[in-house]
Amino acid sequence: MAPPSENDELPILLPVPEATSRDQTRALHSRNRSVSFSSSTSYSTNRVDNSNVFGSGPLYSTRRPDQSLSLPSHVQPPESSLSSSTVDVPSEEDECVLKNANLLKSGELGMCNDPYCTTCPSYYNSQTAKFHTYKVLSDSRTHSALYDDAKGWAKRFASCFRRFVPGIINPHSKYVQMWNRFLAYSCLLSIFIDPAFVFLLYMSSDKKCTEIDWPKARIFVLLRSMSDLIFFINMMLQFRLAYVAPESTVVGAGQLVVHPGKIACNYLIGKFPIDVLIVLPLPQRMIFSILPASLGTPKSEFEQNMIITVFVLQYIPKLIRLLPLIVGQSPTGFIFESAWANFIINILTFMFAGHAVGSFWYLGGLLRVKKCLFQAGNFTMDDRINLIDCTNEVSYPRAVWSDSESVNACFQEDGFSFGIYLKAVNLTTEPNIFTRFSFSLFWGFQQISTLAGNQTPSYSLGEVYLTMGIIGLGLLLFAWLIGNMHNFLQALDRRRTEMMLRQRDVKQWMSHRLLPQDIRKRVREAERFNWAATRGVNEELLFKNMPDDLQRDIRRHLFIFLKKVRIFSVMDEAVLDAIRERLKQRTYIRSSMVLHRGGLVEKMVFIVRGEMESIGEDGSVLPLSEGDVCGEELLTWCLERSSVHPGTSFVDSMCS
Numbered sequence: 001m002a003p004p005s006e007n008d009e010l011p012i013l014l015p016v017p018e019a020t021s022r023d024q025t026r027a028l029h030s031r032n033r034s035v036s037f038s039s040s041t042s043y044s045t046n047r048v049d050n051s052n053v054f055g056s057g058p059l060y061s062t063r064r065p066d067q068s069l070s071l072p073s074h075v076q077p078p079e080s081s082l083s084s085s086t087v088d089v090p091s092e093e094d095e096c097v098l099k100n101a102n103l104l105k106s107g108e109l110g111m112c113n114d115p116y117c118t119t120c121p122s123y124y125n126s127q128t129a130k131f132h133t134y135k136v137l138s139d140s141r142t143h144s145a146l147y148d149d150a151k152g153w154a155k156r157f158a159s160c161f162r163r164f165v166p167g168i169i170n171p172h173s174k175y176v177q178m179w180n181r182f183l184a185y186s187c188l189l190s191i192f193i194d195p196a197f198v199f200l201l202y203m204s205s206d207k208k209c210t211e212i213d214w215p216k217a218r219i220f221v222l223l224r225s226m227s228d229l230i231f232f233i234n235m236m237l238q239f240r241l242a243y244v245a246p247e248s249t250v251v252g253a254g255q256l257v258v259h260p261g262k263i264a265c266n267y268l269i270g271k272f273p274i275d276v277l278i279v280l281p282l283p284q285r286m287i288f289s290i291l292p293a294s295l296g297t298p299k300s301e302f303e304q305n306m307i308i309t310v311f312v313l314q315y316i317p318k319l320i321r322l323l324p325l326i327v328g329q330s331p332t333g334f335i336f337e338s339a340w341a342n343f344i345i346n347i348l349t350f351m352f353a354g355h356a357v358g359s360f361w362y363l364g365g366l367l368r369v370k371k372c373l374f375q376a377g378n379f380t381m382d383d384r385i386n387l388i389d390c391t392n393e394v395s396y397p398r399a400v401w402s403d404s405e406s407v408n409a410c411f412q413e414d415g416f417s418f419g420i421y422l423k424a425v426n427l428t429t430e431p432n433i434f435t436r437f438s439f440s441l442f443w444g445f446q447q448i449s450t451l452a453g454n455q456t457p458s459y460s461l462g463e464v465y466l467t468m469g470i471i472g473l474g475l476l477l478f479a480w481l482i483g484n485m486h487n488f489l490q491a492l493d494r495r496r497t498e499m500m501l502r503q504r505d506v507k508q509w510m511s512h513r514l515l516p517q518d519i520r521k522r523v524r525e526a527e528r529f530n531w532a533a534t535r536g537v538n539e540e541l542l543f544k545n546m547p548d549d550l551q552r553d554i555r556r557h558l559f560i561f562l563k564k565v566r567i568f569s570v571m572d573e574a575v576l577d578a579i580r581e582r583l584k585q586r587t588y589i590r591s592s593m594v595l596h597r598g599g600l601v602e603k604m605v606f607i608v609r610g611e612m613e614s615i616g617e618d619g620s621v622l623p624l625s626e627g628d629v630c631g632e633e634l635l636t637w638c639l640e641r642s643s644v645h646p647g648t649s650f651v652d653s654m655c656s
Contacts, residue, residue, distance in 0.1 A: 168258045169241045176241070180325055183234050187322040190227035191352060193220055194315055195359035197283050198307060199436050201291070201366055205429040208402050208411070209390040210295045210370065212287070216433050221284050228279050235275050238267045274317045282310045295389040307363060315356070342488065346481055351441070353477055354448055357470055358440030361447075364462060365424025372410035379404075419458030420467060448474040495536050503527065525589050533587045555580040561606055564627055567635060595631060605630040 409415030457463035612624040
């Protein structure tokens with residue numbers, strides 16, 4: 001085709017200026033527009049875009065719609081590279097969508113349900129995001145239907161799977177709050193189950209060997225696996241959960257990071273390693289593979305070291321992740337504010353501590369009995385290894401092993417040096433797992449409460465370290481409990497404490513000023529009456545931190561009696577609001593002189609509660625009660641002055 005000459009006609013489809021804001025936003029998803037760089041709109045006839053159609057033929061371009069976003073206004077190609085001279089001014093809606101371009105790819109940010117949130121972006125327009133997303137999808141589907149250019153089943157499968165992947169999640173949405181509660185309960189169950197795995201091991205009283213309670217073991221493994229699955233889902237959600245950038249909290253309230261890559265990097269370098277340790281199925285592996293193979297081993301320290309390793313790797317990280325959710329330190333966590341909730345948290349803390357201590361104590365007693373059995377006489381080491389494990393089928397008569405005096409001595413409290421595990425000897429032969437758990441929990445509670453005061457360990461290092469750990473844990477828990485109780489009681493008596501401190505300050509001030517006793521008595525009475533009337537709350541200070549419209553509404557409620565005065569009932573509301581701003585609440589004790597004869601009338605007194613007496617010059621007494629006004633002379637003077645000076649408003653007269 002020959003190049004166009006000067007006499008060639010212009011193309012039929014010319015660029016048409018767009019007027020609506022919706023069409024302006026389409027420039028971010030279509031390449032029919034150039035990059036906006038000027039505030040003027042013009043048309044160029046020197047150069048024609050190849051995408052425009054000449055003459056007849058289809059009225060659409062054979063080019064595939066581009067789904068990529070346009071470049072921001074500060075990144076411009078050279079002027080000679082512009083394919084069209086149509087220019088637009090970037091609107092606020094365009095800047096909003098461009099600023100949140102990653103949200104258009106990953107999905108809109110969830111609605112924030114925190115009424116006191118100051119970090120969630122208010123500039124995000126979900127309707128605009130939905131419109132642009134639909135625009136891109138509809139263009140792609142139309143093009144695929146016309147030209148059948150699908151990239152295969154893999155691409156179609158990926159597009160279908162992408163629908164089920166959530167977008168960026170707002171950490172303040174109500175669904176995240178509900179999930180955090182559910183996750184906290186799941187972690188509590190897991191923390192309770194992990195130490196209970198040791199109670200699956202017990203000594204058979206008939207066979208004098210070690211067994212595993214397999215029916216209970218399957219239940220424990222199922223519960224632990226469900227907890228791990230829930231925590232794994234939480235790990236996946238962390239890759240889509242927005243977070244507050246720490247550097248943005250230096251100045252301002254903080255800003256949410258909604259970029260998927262930054263969210264993933266922040267989680268990977270932060271809490272991801274701890275979460276991986278938590279979700280590892282170590283107890284399941286231990287109960288099904290490691291412990292059954294080590295029941296008959298002569299080295300009992302292997303089992304103890306294995307269980308301690310699992311405890312350190314998983315139990316402590318779970319506490320680290322759970323405590324912020326319970327005490328409310330996490331921005332997405334929930335806070336227990338009531339006194340009963342704090343009481344329950346304290347009880348649960350003691351229960352979990354006693355549960356962990358009792359589990360270690362039961363495990364130590366079980367291993368001490370096993371150590372005693374390996375020292376039983378008249379048996380070879382191979383026979384002992386086979387006989388201690390109840391699952392082994394041995395040719396040696398087990399009845400001889402069960403009737404042996406040295407073997408039976410291991411199940412008597414005075415048959416071996418058990419140390420602090422003395423009470424656990426007979427407990428290991430109890431077939432009921434609930435009984436083993438309950439007594440171990442009681443023992444743990446007892447030792448934490450008494451700081452292991454009634455226990456004397458043997459020379460075994462394990463017993464010594466366990467006793468030291470119990471003492472240290474008991475001291476920490478007692479200090480924590482006493483601190484919480486002190487804060488709770490202090491919160492209840494905070495007002496009373498403030499009143500006592502103020503009374504002390506007033507007493508010292510009166511002594512410093514050498515006030516007479518009658519005045520001191522009146523000062524103390526006025527302080528007590530004022531405190532009882534206001535409950536120790538400084539209303540003026542509260543008003544300063546409130547918005548103006550809220551202050552106006554509160555004053556209208558507090559000073560509703562103002563309209564009971566006949567002259568005020570016919571005034572405009574704006575004038576009444578100005579008068580209400582001048583009103584101040586005052587309390588007077590019995591026999592107080594509000595206005596005295598011959599003095600200047602500087603204020604009007606509206607009686608809200610109580611009684612007053614107005615004594616005239618002739619000695620007549622007029623009782624005043626709630627709803628009455630004292631000091632009407634000031635109002636009369638203001639009205640007379642406003643009538644003499646018409647240019648002076650009533651409010652100015654009041655203010656003067």
